Amino acid sequence: MCLAVPGRVVEIYEKDGLPTGKVDFGGLAKEVCLAYTPEAQLDDYVLVHVGFALNTIDEAEAKEVFALLREVAEAEEQMRKDEEPS
Amino acid sequence: MKFIDEYRDAAQVKRWVDSIHRKTTRPWNLMEVCGGQTNAIIRFGLDTLLPPEIRLIHGPGCPVCVTPIEMIDQAVAIAARPEVIFCSFGDMLRVPGSEKDLLTVKSEGGDVRVVYSPMDAVALAGAHPDRQIVFFAIGFETTAPAVAMAIAQADRLDLANFSALVSHVLVPPAIRAVLGSPDNIVQAFLAAGHVCAVMGTRQYEPIAKECGVPIVATGFEPLDILQGVAMCIDQLEHGRAEVEIQYTRCVQAEGNPVALAQIAKVFRTVSRKWRGIGPIPESGWALRPEYTRFDAALRFEVEGIRAEEPAVCIAGAVLQGHKRPHECPAFGTECTPERPLGAPMVSTEGACAAYYRYRRRAEEKES
Ligand code: SF4
Numbered sequence: 067m068c069l070a071v072p073g074r075v076v077e078i079y080e081k082d083g084l085p086t087g088k089v090d091f092g093g094l095a096k097e098v099c100l101a102y103t104p105e106a107q108l109d110d111y112v113l114v115h116v117g118f119a120l121n122t123i124d125e126a127e128a129k130e131v132f133a134l135l136r137e138v139a140e141a142e143e144q145m146r147k148d149e150e151p152s
Numbered sequence: 153m154k155f156i157d158e159y160r161d162a163a164q165v166k167r168w169v170d171s172i173h174r175k176t177t178r179p180w181n182l183m184e185v186c187g188g189q190t191n192a193i194i195r196f197g198l199d200t201l202l203p204p205e206i207r208l209i210h211g212p213g214c215p216v217c218v219t220p221i222e223m224i225d226q227a228v229a230i231a232a233r234p235e236v237i238f239c240s241f242g243d244m245l246r247v248p249g250s251e252k253d254l255l256t257v258k259s260e261g262g263d264v265r266v267v268y269s270p271m272d273a274v275a276l277a278g279a280h281p282d283r284q285i286v287f288f289a290i291g292f293e294t295t296a297p298a299v300a301m302a303i304a305q306a307d308r309l310d311l312a313n314f315s316a317l318v319s320h321v322l323v324p325p326a327i328r329a330v331l332g333s334p335d336n337i338v339q340a341f342l343a344a345g346h347v348c349a350v351m352g353t354r355q356y357e358p359i360a361k362e363c364g365v366p367i368v369a370t371g372f373e374p375l376d377i378l379q380g381v382a383m384c385i386d387q388l389e390h391g392r393a394e395v396e397i398q399y400t401r402c403v404q405a406e407g408n409p410v411a412l413a414q415i416a417k418v419f420r421t422v423s424r425k426w427r428g429i430g431p432i433p434e435s436g437w438a439l440r441p442e443y444t445r446f447d448a449a450l451r452f453e454v455e456g457i458r459a460e461e462p463a464v465c466i467a468g469a470v471l472q473g474h475k476r477p478h479e480c481p482a483f484g485t486e487c488t489p490e491r492p493l494g495a496p497m498v499s500t501e502g503a504c505a506a507y508y509r510y511r512r513r514a515e516e517k518e519s
Contacts, residue, residue: 069188069372070294070346070402082305099271102297102411113349113402116241116291117269118298120349121408123401 070115072123073098075106089114168378169201175385179205181337182384183330183473185323186344187214187501188372194506196374202381209338209473210506212326212426215291216243216499217471220425221461223319224249226454227288230317231257231264233452237280239273240288242266243499248492250459270302270316277306277314285311286448289318294346296320296437297411300418303439303446315448318438321424323347324355325435329426330472331363338473340366340384342377345399350415352407356395364393371399418443427495428467465494470503477507484508 076095077088085100089112096114100106103119112119184190190210193199199208212218228249231238238254245255245266258264263283267273273287289299299316306314323344330338343356348369356367366387370380380398387394397403415437424436439447449455461467464482469475477483477496487493489505496502500509 070349083308084301084305099269099298099301101301102408102414104410113346115294115346116298117271118301120294120297120346120411121402121404 070113070120072111073114075100075108075110075112075119078106078108087119089119164375165201165378168375168382172206172378172382172385173203175382175389176203176205177389179207180339180385180388181207181209181473182340182342182381183209183211183338184342184344184370184377185211185213185327186342186347186372187217187499188346189213189342189344189370189377190503191501191506192372192374192377194503194510197510198374198377201378206381206385208381210470210503211330211338211341211473212429212471213292213323213344214496214499214501214503215295215321216247217467217495217502218321218326218426218429219244219247219290219319219495220427221249222425222457222459223317224253225251225457225459226449227254227317228252228257229454229457230286230448230452231262232260233262233284236284236286236452237263237265237276238286238288239265239267239270239276241290243501244288244290246492247495247498270299271305273316274302274305274309274311274314277311278309281313283313284451285314286452287314287316289316289320292321292323292344292347293351293415294344294349296415296419297350297408300411300414303418303443304414306446307443315446315451316439317448318419319424320419320437321426322421322435322437323351324359325432326426326429327356327359327367328363329429329432329435331359331365333472335474336472338365340388341368342370342380342384343367345369345371345376345403348397348399348403348407350408350411352412353395353397353403353405354407360393360395366393367395369395369397369399369403371402426471427461428465428469428471430468462493467494467496467504470496477504478511480504 073089073091076090088095089098111123113121277285368380368383419437420440422438425431466480492498496504
């Protein structure tokens with residue numbers, strides 16, 4: 067449950083006195099509290115856990131993770147296909 | 153090779169696996185203290201790619217699994233009250249207490265809700281001034297900043313109907329407890345990357361030094377984990393015992409200073425009981441005196457509830473690496489993810505559930 071997911075900041079605003087933003091996770095946007103990442107700018111990648119950005123991430127490295135995640139998903143898809151009785 | 157060919161980036165995975173094989177000359181026992189890593193290791197069969205000399209031991213790294221049974225009983229007692237809306241992360245709902253779990257409370261009419269963030273519980277408190285909103289604050293250091301902010305926000309908004317049942321746990325004291333056990337076999341640790349994203353890695357330095365163990369802050373993808381293992385083996389083979397960071401894209405040695413300041417404002421360090429392991433000194437966070445008005449255990453007078461775990465569950469031995477899940481007599485028979493006896497069978501990050509899901513057939517063949 068400690069898993070945190072990288073996403074891209076697409077909107078920054080204030081909510082109930084706290085810096086807040088919309089973060090895009092590969093097409094799905096979620097509201098995220100940005101109080102712990104005051105340095106985060108639009109288009110920055112942040113590491114998000116239970117509604118909070120814990121850190122900003124280097125964009126090149128974040129993209130690498132996305133690519134890797136996609137590969138893993140594709141690999142799993144392939145594994146499922148292989149397991150299906152023909 | 154198993155699970156390698158499926159990766160498109162098989163070349164990279166293979167490179168790391170090869171490098172680990174080349175480096176390893178002797179048997180080494182490594183422990184990961186993170187349920188996310190445990191899940192990835194078993195799911196992708198990473199341990200099966202390593203040389204037979206390397207054993208990965210799945211440590212007490214799942215907060216759901218180490219939450220003591222009496223805390224579940226306290227949660228159940230609070231959630232059953234008619235005035236309460238009890239908010240929890242989803243994976244806590246099926247953790248067995250002495251008599252029932254939170255899902256049973258819900259089926260009996262209790263208002264138990266799954267939330268994504270502790271801030272959702274704060275919002276509920278604002279929207280339902282006539283109800284008592286209680287948040288079940290479980291988790292390692294990764295989750296603590298969110299809870300600290302929720303408490304501070306409830307304080308700022310003066311929400312008298314909000315409280316939290318706090319059972320936060322900390323990784324470094326658990327590592328010390330594992331190392332301090334007389335029959336310890338662990339020689340190096342993969343530290344949890346997201347815990348270190350908040351806390352940094354400085355607090356691991358005295359452990360590495362005093363106990364002579366390499367500690368590498370590691371991420372969660374297969375390649376991260378393999379690289380973390382390679383870094384540990386490199387240190388072990390060269391007789392080094394240092395703190396290193398594999399997960400550099402998210403971890404800095406000093407952690408997140410803004411989050412650390414907020415945590416220090418809201419929480420104080422306390423001794424805490426770990427499910428299957430027992431009390432570990434200074435291993436948890438509880439609310440500081442300034443915030444006790446948000447303490448659900450006090451508000452609902454449940455802090456006296458005490459309970460012991462079912463004797464058949466050997467979760468403690470599993471979490472410290474003395475036994476593997478399938479060596480538990482109840483594994484897969486009395487204890488399954490559908491009817492879990494112990495917490496490590498509940499969460500997908502628990503060692504028993506991971507073995508049940510991905511390893512059952514292989515282990516049966518083996519034994
Ligand atoms: S298999 Fe079930 S009973 Fe056995 S250690 Fe794991 S959780 Fe406990």
